[in-house]
Amino acid sequence: MKSAESLETIALELKNLSTEYSRRSWARYTTGLDFGVNEAYEKIVDLLKNKSHWDTIQNLAGIVSDPAEARKLQIMENTFKPFHLSDGLNKLALDIQQLTSKLSSVLNSHRCSVNGKQITSPDMEKILSSSPDREFRKAVFLSRSQVSRPLVDTGFLDLVAMRKEYALKTGASDFVRYSLKEQELNPEMCTPWRDELKLILPLMQQTRSDFAGGITGSEHVMPWDETFIASSIAPELNSSVDMAGFLSPIDALFERFGFDISTMNITYDVFPRKNKSEWGYNFTIEMGTDSRILANVRDRFSDFGVLLHETGHAVHSFASNPGQIILNRGISGIVSEGIANLFGSFRTRKVFYSQFFQSDDTPGNFKKLNKWSRACQLRALGRIFFDQALYTAELKSLDDINELYWNNTRDLFQEEPYADQPVWANTIHYTTHPIYLHNYLLGDLTCDMLEDVFLRKESLTDMMQKPEAFGSFVKEEVIDASGRYPFPELFKRISGEDLSLSFLTSRIIRELQN
Numbered sequence: 001m002k003s004a005e006s007l008e009t010i011a012l013e014l015k016n017l018s019t020e021y022s023r024r025s026w027a028r029y030t031t032g033l034d035f036g037v038n039e040a041y042e043k044i045v046d047l048l049k050n051k052s053h054w055d056t057i058q059n060l061a062g063i064v065s066d067p068a069e070a071r072k073l074q075i076m077e078n079t080f081k082p083f084h085l086s087d088g089l090n091k092l093a094l095d096i097q098q099l100t101s102k103l104s105s106v107l108n109s110h111r112c113s114v115n116g117k118q119i120t121s122p123d124m125e126k127i128l129s130s131s132p133d134r135e136f137r138k139a140v141f142l143s144r145s146q147v148s149r150p151l152v153d154t155g156f157l158d159l160v161a162m163r164k165e166y167a168l169k170t171g172a173s174d175f176v177r178y179s180l181k182e183q184e185l186n187p188e189m190c191t192p193w194r195d196e197l198k199l200i201l202p203l204m205q206q207t208r209s210d211f212a213g214g215i216t217g218s219e220h221v222m223p224w225d226e227t228f229i230a231s232s233i234a235p236e237l238n239s240s241v242d243m244a245g246f247l248s249p250i251d252a253l254f255e256r257f258g259f260d261i262s263t264m265n266i267t268y269d270v271f272p273r274k275n276k277s278e279w280g281y282n283f284t285i286e287m288g289t290d291s292r293i294l295a296n297v298r299d300r301f302s303d304f305g306v307l308l309h310e311t312g313h314a315v316h317s318f319a320s321n322p323g324q325i326i327l328n329r330g331i332s333g334i335v336s337e338g339i340a341n342l343f344g345s346f347r348t349r350k351v352f353y354s355q356f357f358q359s360d361d362t363p364g365n366f367k368k369l370n371k372w373s374r375a376c377q378l379r380a381l382g383r384i385f386f387d388q389a390l391y392t393a394e395l396k397s398l399d400d401i402n403e404l405y406w407n408n409t410r411d412l413f414q415e416e417p418y419a420d421q422p423v424w425a426n427t428i429h430y431t432t433h434p435i436y437l438h439n440y441l442l443g444d445l446t447c448d449m450l451e452d453v454f455l456r457k458e459s460l461t462d463m464m465q466k467p468e469a470f471g472s473f474v475k476e477e478v479i480d481a482s483g484r485y486p487f488p489e490l491f492k493r494i495s496g497e498d499l500s501l502s503f504l505t506s507r508i509i510r511e512l513q514n
């Protein structure tokens with residue numbers, strides 16, 4: 001069919017422009033240098049605005065009947081539609097992108113100071129996880145709020161206002177609902193989560209207090225205690241490792257599941273540097289062709305969490321079919337973060353840590369650590385709901401944002417302010433990836449679901465009894481299928497159940513009561 005061919009041609013053109021944009025973004029995040037990120041984005045918008053491409057897509061709507069082709073059409077329609085509503089919206093989209101890019105540079109080049117001395121993110125993590133001096137940990141943790149003022153002064157509130165305006169102009173009732181719908185999720189999805197949390201909160205808090213009491217001497221877990229508690233439970237996390245050889249243990253892990261990363265074109269930039277972003281990222285420059293990992297590690301075993309997570313993203317990209325240009329655009333953020341979290345979670349599983357530790361205590365330590373992590377898992381709702389609240393509240397100043405933060409924490413966890421200024425702006429997602437944080441939590445939920453389904457299907461008690469079969473299961477059931485269905489449909493196809501947070505909460509309850 002001629003028009004189906006032209007759909008693929010348009011998608012290829014879009015992919016090439018996106019590849020160029022990703023390359024320039026990568027350069028900006030690793031070096032702080034701008035080789036024309038905005039110009040590359042403008043070219044994408046120009047293509048998306050193209051009237052004749054939009055006509056091609058719309059003309060196909062009446063004649064496509066095959067479900068696979070209809071899905072492709074739906075993905076392309078979702079991609080192009082917002083750029084054919086009004087000129088004002090297209091201008092706003094460009095303005096939003098430019099301001100996002102400017103603010104991301106503020107975040108990427110900012111460095112926190114403690115007692116007048118600059119400190120890098122891995123050094124900060126090291127202090128937070130190993131210093132028994134609680135006041136010092138508090139000072140280090142709170143230094144993360146230093147970036148709030150410059151971020152707001154450079155225009156964070158304008159960015160939020162522009163996103164709100166954008167959503168309203170598309171006809172949506174607010175930016176949160178607009179974004180969830182864009183992600184093919186139910187806009188009401190998060191509504192029952194608050195009640196769900198209320199039910200499980202006493203058990204979460206009790207478990208956290210039980211762990212904390214013996215470690216910090218206080219049953220109140222403060223934000224600067226969390227990583228310290230984790231590494232007191234499993235001191236292996238703080239063990240120093242030779243990061244010059246970081247790739248071999250990662251390679252060995254993925255090989256167990258049948259993924260050979262030596263054949264994949266993955267670039268790693270893993271050590272801290274001036275002007276480099278302090279976060280961990282995988283830039284999928286081009287699906288199945290070029291993947292680049294940015295991280296900031298030093299010399300601790302716990303640093304493998306981010307390296308495994310980002311390598312998980314890269315393996316996902318290389319295990320996907322690069323020829324499916326349109327379907328690859330339809331892969332949900334939940335699938336991406338779910339697969340990345342799945343591999344990230346192997347840091348505390350024997351198949352990975354046994355490459356470093358052989359002590360008899362280690363399995364017990366990591367078992368306890370996993371229980372602690374379960375008790376903290378729904379703390380993620382704090383960031384998810386704060387991010388959403390930014391778009392439903394009336395905000396005029398940094399004080400308003402701070403107030404919103406405290407109200408959110410009080411409302412969800414019944415906790416009072418822990419300082420004059422809360423720590424929020426350093427979470428880059430609020431700036432660059434709004435209404436995205438739910439992907440990590442639902443990604444975790446998806447990992448649990450996948451493991452359950454696999455074990456049931458194969459009648460096993462541990463996936464490591466058949467690791468290669470698990471690798472194939474993930475590839476066939478998830479990776480190969482992921483672009484073909486909106487996420488809730490994919491979830492139901494694999495698990496037979498509707499996507500709901502209660503799947504995760506019931507699991508947390510089971511593990512905490514154990």
Ligand SMILES: [Zn+2]
Nearest residue numbers: 309313337340
């Ligand atoms: Zn990720």
